[in-house]
Amino acid sequence: MLRFLLNDLPSAIREYDRAITIKPDFITAYLHKAGTYNSMGKFDLAEKTLRRPAVDGILAKCAG
Numbered sequence: 001m002l003r004f005l006l007n008d009l010p011s012a013i014r015e016y017d018r019a020i021t022i023k024p025d026f027i028t029a030y031l032h033k034a035g036t037y038n039s040m041g042k043f044d045l046a047e048k049t050l051r052r053p054a055v056d057g058i059l060a061k062c063a064g
Contacts, residue, residue: 012036
């Protein structure tokens with residue numbers, strides 16, 4: 001998150017990837033990664049990040 005706030009967006013993506021590798025069900029990392037891609041104008045990657053199987057599974061659990 002700090003990298004995002006410092007506007008170092010490529011480093012922020014790498015940090016979110018590292019967090020996701022360590023804890024694949026960490027939904028906040030996926031959401032922040034998608035938001036960072038959105039800020040970079042990479043809307044296709046933002047959507048792809050939110051559609052990842054891990055995210056879909058987590059959202060399904062949240063929906064009941």
